[in-house]
Amino acid sequence: MIAPHGGKLVDLTASEKKRTDLISEFSELHSFVINRNLAQEIDNIAQGVFSPLEGFLTRNDYENVLSRGRLASDVPWTIPIVLDIDKSEVEGASVGDDVGIRLNGGPIATLTIEEFYTYDKKEFAKSVFGTTDTDHPGVAKIQGMKDTLVGGGLTFLNHIGNPYPDYTRSPEETRALFNKKGWKTVVAFQTRNPPHLGHEYVQKTALSMVDGIFINPLIGKKKSGDFTDDVILESYKALMENYYPEQTATMSVLHTEMRYGGPREAIHHAIMRKNFGCTHFIVGRDHAGVGNYYGPFDAHEIFEEYPDLGIAPIKFRSFFYCKKCGNIANDKVCPHEGDDIINFAGRKIRELLSNGEPPPLDMMRKEVANTILNFENPFIK
Numbered sequence: 001m002i003a004p005h006g007g008k009l010v011d012l013t014a015s016e017k018k019r020t021d022l023i024s025e026f027s028e029l030h031s032f033v034i035n036r037n038l039a040q041e042i043d044n045i046a047q048g049v050f051s052p053l054e055g056f057l058t059r060n061d062y063e064n065v066l067s068r069g070r071l072a073s074d075v076p077w078t079i080p081i082v083l084d085i086d087k088s089e090v091e092g093a094s095v096g097d098d099v100g101i102r103l104n105g106g107p108i109a110t111l112t113i114e115e116f117y118t119y120d121k122k123e124f125a126k127s128v129f130g131t132t133d134t135d136h137p138g139v140a141k142i143q144g145m146k147d148t149l150v151g152g153g154l155t156f157l158n159h160i161g162n163p164y165p166d167y168t169r170s171p172e173e174t175r176a177l178f179n180k181k182g183w184k185t186v187v188a189f190q191t192r193n194p195p196h197l198g199h200e201y202v203q204k205t206a207l208s209m210v211d212g213i214f215i216n217p218l219i220g221k222k223k224s225g226d227f228t229d230d231v232i233l234e235s236y237k238a239l240m241e242n243y244y245p246e247q248t249a250t251m252s253v254l255h256t257e258m259r260y261g262g263p264r265e266a267i268h269h270a271i272m273r274k275n276f277g278c279t280h281f282i283v284g285r286d287h288a289g290v291g292n293y294y295g296p297f298d299a300h301e302i303f304e305e306y307p308d309l310g311i312a313p314i315k316f317r318s319f320f321y322c323k324k325c326g327n328i329a330n331d332k333v334c335p336h337e338g339d340d341i342i343n344f345a346g347r348k349i350r351e352l353l354s355n356g357e358p359p360p361l362d363m364m365r366k367e368v369a370n371t372i373l374n375f376e377n378p379f380i381k
Contacts, residue, residue, distance in 0.1 A: 001175060001184075002279050005271050005310065006052025006075045009171055012109075012156040013046060019157055026107045031100030032089040037221050039103040039160045040255050041081055044272075046109070046156035047170045049256075051275045056083040058151030059117040066127035069264065069305070076271070076306045078264040079128065084146040087116065098155075107157050114152040121145065128264055131293055137223045138259045162255055164219065164233060169252040175277035177250065178212065185210035187280040187314060188273035190287075192218045192258055193227055194235035194372055196364045198319045198344035200243065201328040206282050206314050213249045214278055215240065221257035223290070224380050225350075231371075231378040238371040262287070262294035263302035267309070274311040283313045320344060321362045353378060 004010075014022060034042075044050050052075060057065065060072045062080050069078045093099050093113060101109045122132045125139040134140050162168055169177065178186050187206045191199065207213040217236055219229045233253060240251055254272065259265050265288035270281040287299035296318075303313045319330045321342040342362055352359050358369035372378050 001179060001277055002274060002310065004048065004051045004171070004275050006073075008052060009175075009275065010045065010048040010051040010054055011172070012054060012154050014155050014157055018155070022110055022155065022157060023107055026100050026110075029098060029100040029110065030090045030093040031102055031107075032085060033102045033105075034083075036103065036160065037257050038083065039101075039108055040220060040257070042101065042109050042154060042156070043160055044256060045081070045154055047172075048275055049171060049254075049272050050081060051171070053077075053081055055111065055114075055153035056149075056151050057081055058115045059149075062117075062119070062149065062151070066123065069267070076267065076309050078271075079259065079261060079268040080124070082149045083111070083151075085148055085150055086146050087148050090150075103160055108160060109157055110155045111150070112152045112155075113150060116148055116150050118147060119149055128259075129261055129293070133293075135291070136260065136293055137290060138261055141259075162219075164229075164253055167233060167251065167253050168255065169276075171275045171277065174214070174252065178214075178277045181212060181247070181250075183210075183212035185280065186212050186214050186278045187282060188214045188216050188270075188276065188278040189282045190216060190218065190254075190269045190273070191236075192222060192232065193346065194232055194364075195239050195368055196344050196349060196359070197321065197328055197362065200239065200365070201319055202282060202284060202316050205316075206280065207248060209314070210280055211248070213244075214273070214276065215249065215251040216254050216273060216276070217251070218258055219253040219255050222380060223258070223260070226258070226380050227372075227378055228375070228380055231375055234375075235368045235371045238367040239365060242367050243365065258288075260288060260290035260293075262289050263298045266299035267302060267306060270303075270309060270311050270313065274309075278311060280312045280314050283315050285316065285318055318343075323362075350379070 045053050064072045065077050065080050071077045090099050095113050097113050098110045121142050125132050125142045129138045187210045189203050217232045273281050285296050300315045317330055322329045322334050322336050324336045324340040349359050
């Protein structure tokens with residue numbers, strides 16, 4: 001099976017004895033409260049989704065990620081995983097100290113402080129997102145961050161829970177599943193939307209090249225107007241139950257936030273799926289894009305900069321339904337244009353669903369459309 005990113009699958013879960021000792025001592029530690037999004041990042045670090053990270057980035061790694069898209073060790077890494085704090089939150093704590101991290105009042109981890117450092121928010125935004133425009137949701141988030149970053153290693157104490165336990169697997173569990181199924185090659189599909197026929201075409205085309213496909217919808221913070229997590233999961237369940245063979249397809253969810261980082265986030269998405277045990281990763285048109293901040297195939301081109309990534313991209317261009325061909329096609333295999341072409345326009349599909357209308361059958365499976373229409377409001381407000 002493919003090696004985890006950086007060569008080792010990280011597991012930061014404390015032993016039962018150490019966990020008991022740390023929780024009993026927790027009230028004596030300097031501690032601070034974080035929101036659920038940061039708590040999810042800790043969960044992902046601890047379970048190996050973000051291997052080889054074992055904590056939040058120190059300055060050297062942070063600066064290398066911004067300038068080179070790599071950790072200081074030269075391992076590819078494109079999205080800074082950082083912890084922002086007010087220094088007053090841990091007043092009195094020093095480098096080398098353990099501090100407690102809480103969510104909703106309960107302990108979830110301890111952090112061994114390696115470094116406090118300041119950072120330039122505009123440099124952060126420009127390096128990762130290619131823009132400092134605060135209309136970009138990723139830039140807006142950076143602008144709202146606190147002014148100090150703290151780097152250090154984590155010891156994991158408690159899972160934060162999630163509403164989809166039946167569809168949540170750790171990298172260790174997905175690797176065991178792929179091994180049980182006898183899959184030596186596995187392609188991953190990242191999504192933050194319900195599936196239309198274009199998605200199905202891409203997935204099944206990629207599946208024809210490998211042993212199995214891992215559908216891995218992103219469940220977590222997204223921007224207003226995106227589909228809700230429930231809609232994404234239920235619509236994919238409807239598709240897979242009706243149109244995918246169980247022996248070659250499986251699904252679990254990825255708990256993390258959507259950053260809308262275009263090319264850099266495409267690399268980050270691939271790294272996480274490599275840690276889950278996938279050998280291939282589907283990269284579509286405008287992968288992880290938003291608005292007009294990225295070119296339609298920028299996320300394809302960035303993979304050329306990472307020949308040592310260790311997971312193979314499968315790149316797809318535009319795809320559409322051609323009435324003259326009578327099937328789904330793309331611009332490499334279909335010569336037709338004009339009225340013969342029906343594009344899978346997300347905006348049009350959203351508009352129809354918002355009005356309570358199912359998209360036509362040459363755009364979306366009826367089972368998927370009916371599932372979405374069963375929700376009173378399928379969109380994030």
